[in-house]
Amino acid sequence: MIKSISKVIDSWGGSSYFLVKEIENGKNIVNEWKEKGGTVIHLTMYGININDLQDKLDKIKYPLLIIIGAEKVEGWYYHNVDYNIAIGNQPHSEVAALAIFLDRIYKGRELYMEFGDAKIKILPQNAGKKVIRNG
Amino acid sequence: MIKSISKVIDSWGGSSYFLVKEIENGKNIVNEWKEKGGTVIHLTMYGININDLQDKLDKIKYPLLIIIGAEKVEGWYYHNVDYNIAIGNQPHSEVAALAIFLDRIYKGRELYMEFGDAKIKILPQNAGKKVIRNG
Numbered sequence: 001m002i003k004s005i006s007k008v009i010d011s012w013g014g015s016s017y018f019l020v021k022e023i024e025n026g027k028n029i030v031n032e033w034k035e036k037g038g039t040v041i042h043l044t045m046y047g048i049n050i051n052d053l054q055d056k057l058d059k060i061k062y063p064l065l066i067i068i069g070a071e072k073v074e075g076w077y078y079h080n081v082d083y084n085i086a087i088g089n090q091p092h093s094e095v096a097a098l099a100i101f102l103d104r105i106y107k108g109r110e111l112y113m114e115f116g117d118a119k120i121k122i123l124p125q126n127a128g129k130k131v132i133r134n135g
Numbered sequence: 136m137i138k139s140i141s142k143v144i145d146s147w148g149g150s151s152y153f154l155v156k157e158i159e160n161g162k163n164i165v166n167e168w169k170e171k172g173g174t175v176i177h178l179t180m181y182g183i184n185i186n187d188l189q190d191k192l193d194k195i196k197y198p199l200l201i202i203i204g205a206e207k208v209e210g211w212y213y214h215n216v217d218y219n220i221a222i223g224n225q226p227h228s229e230v231a232a233l234a235i236f237l238d239r240i241y242k243g244r245e246l247y248m249e250f251g252d253a254k255i256k257i258l259p260q261n262a263g264k265k266v267i268r269n270g
Contacts, residue, residue, distance in 0.1 A: 088246035095232035111223035122224040
């Protein structure tokens with residue numbers, strides 16, 4: 001998984017923006033994050049609908065630590081994060097949940113993000129594909 | 136895949152809302168959709184950034200046929216759909232792309248959707264999990 005992410009970053013850029021690593025203890029990171037004054041968010045279908053938290057999200061304290069789990073997340077996280085936020089209270093893709101969350105907090109600006117170290121860039125087209133390669 | 140979707144619908148409802156089927160010829164569906172006056176949208180990272188199409192999306196003619204492909208989508212689709220729309224021009228999850236597209240056109244209302252035939256429902260919680268089972 002880390003290997004395939006590194007390959008994507010190598011082509012599309014973001015090497016100084018993304019850091020991918022495996023960790024042993026997620027709880028330590030949650031605790032440290034809160035101690036430093038950041039906000040910890042857990043995206044879960046059991047949480048509060050993001051639509052009902054928009055006002056709070058606009059005033060949230062950065063930096064954000066966002067936790068998304070696959071099948072089973074330990075109960076500890078539900079009770080130790082700042083917000084349990086639901087991208088709707090029905091089963092859904094965790095990747096889609098993160099995407100919508102980011103789209104809501106960045107208000108779409110994330111879709112214009114570009115990385116200076118990208119070897120490949122796309123030139124948006126009405127139809128067809130246009131790719132630019134740098135070196 | 137169809138089996139696992141049916142299982143989700145059986146628990147979480149939506150049996151009269153969702154129709155899941157395998158088809159032989161996607162091009163026929165595109166052509167029929169356009170003949171009937173609907174709009175055909177292809178979500179692709181090679182298209183026009185959705186941020187730049189918001190005005191058009193607000194006036195788009197329903198019903199919508201939304202096409203999302205995995206690795207390789209035939210060139211024909213790029214040239215025969217009404218809009219090639221990019222949820223950003225960088226590699227991303229197709230599921231996430233569909234989620235953001237729906238969130239933009241429904242303006243978040245989709246996250247309140249409920250199905251009358253659901254056997255399981257979630258009661259949103261600040262922390263922890265609360266599930267209601269109907270029969």
